[in-house]
Every structure is written in structure tokens, then in C-alpha cells.
Amino acid sequence: MLATAPDFDVLIVGAGISGIGMAAHMEMKSPNHSYAIVERRDNLGGTWDLFKYPGIRSDSDMHTLGFDFEPWRHEKTIADAPAIMDYLNQIVDERGIRQHIRYGHKVVSADFRDDEARWHVEMELNDGSTTRLTANFLYLGSGYYDYDEAYDPGFDFGEFDGQVVHPQFWPEDLDYAGKKVVVIGSGATAVTIVPSMAKKAAKVTMLQRTPTWMFARPAKDWVANTLRKVLPEKLAYRLTRWKNIKMQDFSFKLARNKPQKMKDTLHKNIEKALGPDFDRETFTPPYDPWDQRVCLVPDDDLFKAMKAGKADIVTGHIEKFEKGGVRLKSGDFLEADIVITATGLKLAVAGKIAISHNGEAVKFSDRFYYKGCMFSNLPNLAVVFGYLNASWTLRADINSDYVCRVLNHMRATGTDLATPVLTPTDEAAIEEDDIFDFSSGYIQRGKNIMPRNSIEYPWRLNQEYVIDRKRMADDPLLDGWLTFSRADARATGTKDTGEQLEAAE
Structure with a gap:
């Protein structure tokens, strides 16, 4: 095992619906793992705290935009931002999550080092200084759009005086x-x-x-x-x-x-x-x-x-x-x-964080999605990109649950790397699919930065929740693609076999 432990087992980026959902799942299903949430803003809520325009509300019902573990109690199922913020604040208080949130921490880069089995995460603080945290696993709940820039259609406002x-x-x-x-x-x-x-x-x-x-x-x-x-x-x-x-x-x-x-x-x-x-x-x-x-x-x-x-x-x-x-x-x-x-948002991948692996920059458009949650040949990283045809939180829930299964398996088997391995031969045989079968402007403008998508599971971001929910919960972790290993084993050129890991589990 590694000589020194990272600062946290899991570092969650973003204190919006995705990040809070992951923390709540960890409290319930992986309580022996340490975690922290880093949030660039001064409040939780993500989208629901950022947007202040009149009437801001959910555009789907709160019985599916709400979490699977926390009932929605308001009379209105189409809820405004204040009601959603109340819901999130109640969850972080009742489940002991608030003490794990660090506000004013903007993640700018994260490098995973195989020999240490940990992420080195660089952050900017509100006062302009920088800090670093390390974690074995990185969970990105940073949303899908650029917080700093909106889509600019290039209007020339000329003589307009309003x-x-x-x-x-x-x-x-x-x-x-x-x-x-x-x-x-x-x-x-x-x-x-x-x-x-x-x-x-x-x-x-x-x-x-x-x-x-x-x-x-x-x-x-x-x-x-x-x-x-x-x-x-x-x-x-x-x-x-x-x-x-x-x-x-x-x-x-x-x-x-x-x-x-x-x-x-x-x-x-x-x-x-x-x-x-x-x-x-x-x-x-x-x-x-x-x-x-x-x-x-x-x-x-x-x-x-x-x-x-x-x-x-x-x-x-x-x-x-x-x-x-x-x-x-x-x-x-x-x-x-x-x-x-109101001309639209600008898509962003991984919260615009400069992700690297052993010092080499990761280009997500070269990677395949794995189960709509992880990425090919990139260890110990999971993200949330919600459904386009259903509520965002449906994917956040099943991804959080799946990652807890991965974490628990790693703990049980004494492994510290979980990598969806895709060999060049296997990759060459994959038939690719359009990642988003949607014609929306913001989707089409951002497709060039999105990860790759296969026509077949598991190398895809699927858009069928009912199927995804069952597969993410029931399919075996050891599916022939997701590989669990130890940092010291990689260093010596050896690895644990699936049979050994399964027996240890």
C-alpha cells in the first residue's frame, strides 16, 4: 500500500445538485471513505444559486429532479429556485454534509499520478492565492456549461440606447x-x-x-x-x-x-x-x-x-x-x-478544469464515455452529465450509486486504481454514435469538445434512464473493461487478475 495517504479518498468538485447528491450517497453507502466538496462560489446550489433572473424555476418535475433518497415535500412539483435551494440546504444540514464543503475554491487543474494513485488538484482561492489538495478519486459535479461565459451570437447593438x-x-x-x-x-x-x-x-x-x-x-x-x-x-x-x-x-x-x-x-x-x-x-x-x-x-x-x-x-x-x-x-x-x-449557454467539459494524467493533458474528445460516468483509460475519475430527455438528477443518482460501488470494491480488495481499459484494438472495432441526437444550438456548438460515444454499452452516454438504472445497479463491476489494480503493482509491472479481485470481494 502507499506510504502516505491522500488528503481525501474522494474530492467532489461542485456543491450543486450533482456534488451534494454524491456526498449524500457516500454518507449512506461509503461512510468509511473521507471526502470534501470544493465549490468555486460562496454558496451551494450551482445553477439554482447562480441564476437570478425573474421566475427562475425547474423545467422538469421535482419528483424526478429531486433525489431518489430525499422526498420532495413542496406542494408544487414545478418549483422555483428558492424552493430548490431550501431542499438542498435541508439535505446538507440533515445529512452532515455542510461541514465538508469548502467555498471559494476554484479548481483550475488536476493531474492523476499512477505511481501515487492520487489526484493533485490545484485551486484558486477568492483572495487570489492558490492551494492544493490530493485525493484518490475525483468526482466532477461541475455541471455542463461555462460559468464564466455565455454563448455570444455576435450581436452589434449599434445605436441601441437601452x-x-x-x-x-x-x-x-x-x-x-x-x-x-x-x-x-x-x-x-x-x-x-x-x-x-x-x-x-x-x-x-x-x-x-x-x-x-x-x-x-x-x-x-x-x-x-x-x-x-x-x-x-x-x-x-x-x-x-x-x-x-x-x-x-x-x-x-x-x-x-x-x-x-x-x-x-x-x-x-x-x-x-x-x-x-x-x-x-x-x-x-x-x-x-x-x-x-x-x-x-x-x-x-x-x-x-x-x-x-x-x-x-x-x-x-x-x-x-x-x-x-x-x-x-x-x-x-x-x-x-x-x-x-436569452440566446443560450456555452457547453463546457469537466468544468473547464485542465485534466492531465501523469502530466500529459487529457483531451476528452479523444476518450470514450464509459457507462455515461467514467472515461476510457482514465483512472479514478467520474463525472455527471445529465439526461437531455429527462431530469438531470436521474443520472446524478445512478452515477453516484455506481461510484460508491466502485469505491467499496476498491476498499474491499485493497486496490487503489479503477480504470476503464480500452485497448487500441478494441477501440478500432468500436462503431461510433452521435453523442447527442439533438439539434439544439448549444448542443451542436459544443459537440466538438465532447467525449466519444459508441453505439453499444458500456462505451456510451446513453439517453434511456430506465435501462441505465438497471444496468448501473445490476451489471457486475468486473465486466472485462473496468480494471482494478494497485499503484505498487503497476510500479513492479504486475497486476491483479479479475479472479483474484473477485475472490477478495
Whole structure:
């Protein structure tokens, strides 16, 4: 065994949903392993603490965006950021996690050294100084987008004399009462902001280059709230969670297999909210439902704002920004005191951390995903990249559970390296798949930096939670790909066989 122990068995990067979920799983399933969470910001919550724009809320139900181990107790299943923050704070306090969080620690680089079986992690502190921690295993709960930069479509604001705001960097003192607002974009952020700002603004216009598929649902789940009244809380939560998982899966597959039927259903719901004379073209994208994420409209809030004359949707292309508003190529002019550029996020891999292995830089676009959790030929590293067609936390839960299985196996067998090994011969035989079968702009812009994807398990980031959940929990760790070894064994040129490790387990 190694002469000196690392600072921690596991270092978790990020105190958002993914990082807190991993810590909670470790408390339950790997309690004898030490860990710390390092968070670049001064508060936990990740996305839910970063974004401050009006109305920020979940775009999926909290019975699946919530953790499998902690029931969602709020009456509304579509929750705002303060309610989600309450949920996360309750978990870190009740489960003894808060004492493990170190705020103001921005990870800039991490190098894994085989001979020591540990990561050397360099961090910048808020005061400009640097520090280092070592850990046997690194778990990245750093999200999927760039915290420092949003996507910049290259707008030239020219003579525009109003305020320009991007939702990712929302000024908390922005006064928009009685103002005319143009929100550029048609994704989930725009669909959230428009009805919320319409409550105070004189008029809010959502300017879309192309329409987005939208579906309305109540913010309260009457089934969930009924079950909570008649069943034990945890049982009611499990039943509601499974119902929603199956509904998500059914809706996604229906959209892919019978797109016209899904289009008709979505249009029917919009007609119910806006009336039979609604402009169908405004709500008919040039792609099928779930070729991009379908936007949630809770309690018809966007449609109600439109019916009240407080909001509208305009489809068009920007010619230029002028004094007092936006000129479209059609010649139409949209008056604006404030322009909100809800134009999307910028994808980032591994939190933009400079990852290296024995001093050699790791290029993730050269690596294959392993079980949507680890990477080919890279030891002791796991990440979370949530589902595109379901709630993020579903993947965070199964990845955390899987990594705890790996940690416990390493402890039981006296090994300190867990590596998904892919030989050049095996790699050459892999048939690759498109990692994201989605046409969303932020997905397409970031695909060049994403890891590689196979058409077959385990070398892929899959998009079917029900299948992933079963395989991650039930498939043997010793699958012929994931190799467990000792640092001293590598140093002497020997390794433990799978049979030896299995016997030790």
C-alpha cells in the first residue's frame, strides 16, 4: 500500500445538485471513505444559486429532479429556485454534509499520478492565492456549461440606447417596471422570463428566430399531493417519481416514433389555452418534438400573459439594433427599453478544469464515455452529465450509486486504481454514435469538445434512464473493461487478475 495517504479518498468538485447528491450517497453507502466538496462560489446550489433572473424555476418535475433518497415535500412539483435551494440546504444540514464543503475554491487543474494513485488538484482561492489538495478519486459535479461565459451570437447593438442583459449575469437591481422588454430567444429560459417579467413590465415580446415546441402542465401534481395524504411520505414519493419517469419515457418515445401525433397533442393544448384563433405558425418549429427539448409552460403562465396583452411572440430575424428598439429584416420595429439576450449557454467539459494524467493533458474528445460516468483509460475519475430527455438528477443518482460501488470494491480488495481499459484494438472495432441526437444550438456548438460515444454499452452516454438504472445497479463491476489494480503493482509491472479481485470481494 502507499506510504502516505491522500488528503481525501474522494474530492467532489461542485456543491450543486450533482456534488451534494454524491456526498449524500457516500454518507449512506461509503461512510468509511473521507471526502470534501470544493465549490468555486460562496454558496451551494450551482445553477439554482447562480441564476437570478425573474421566475427562475425547474423545467422538469421535482419528483424526478429531486433525489431518489430525499422526498420532495413542496406542494408544487414545478418549483422555483428558492424552493430548490431550501431542499438542498435541508439535505446538507440533515445529512452532515455542510461541514465538508469548502467555498471559494476554484479548481483550475488536476493531474492523476499512477505511481501515487492520487489526484493533485490545484485551486484558486477568492483572495487570489492558490492551494492544493490530493485525493484518490475525483468526482466532477461541475455541471455542463461555462460559468464564466455565455454563448455570444455576435450581436452589434449599434445605436441601441437601452439596457442589454444576459440571463446568466442578471443584475439584481434591474428595474423593468413599466418598461418595454424584448427577450431574444425561444428556449426554456425565455419561456420562463417572459411571463414573469410581464407581471411588472409594460410589454414583453419574445423574439424568436424559429418557434419552439411547448407543452403546458399544472405546477401542482394532484396525484402526488393526493398520495402524500394517504400514504407514508417515502412511499408516496417513490410512486410519484416512478409515474413521472414512465411518463417522461413514454412522451419522449411517442415524439420520436409518432411525431405527428405529438405535434397534434401539443397544438391541441395550446389551442385550449389561447383559443382556436391562435397563430399556429408561431408554435410550429421546423423540427419534430424532442429533436430539441420541449419547453414547459406551467399553469399556462405564458399563454395567460399573451391573452392579457402583456406578452407576445414575434418570429423574425434581426436586421439591426436601433435607438429605442430592434429592427427586423421584415422591416418591423420592436420597441424596447431593455433587451434580454436569452440566446443560450456555452457547453463546457469537466468544468473547464485542465485534466492531465501523469502530466500529459487529457483531451476528452479523444476518450470514450464509459457507462455515461467514467472515461476510457482514465483512472479514478467520474463525472455527471445529465439526461437531455429527462431530469438531470436521474443520472446524478445512478452515477453516484455506481461510484460508491466502485469505491467499496476498491476498499474491499485493497486496490487503489479503477480504470476503464480500452485497448487500441478494441477501440478500432468500436462503431461510433452521435453523442447527442439533438439539434439544439448549444448542443451542436459544443459537440466538438465532447467525449466519444459508441453505439453499444458500456462505451456510451446513453439517453434511456430506465435501462441505465438497471444496468448501473445490476451489471457486475468486473465486466472485462473496468480494471482494478494497485499503484505498487503497476510500479513492479504486475497486476491483479479479475479472479483474484473477485475472490477478495
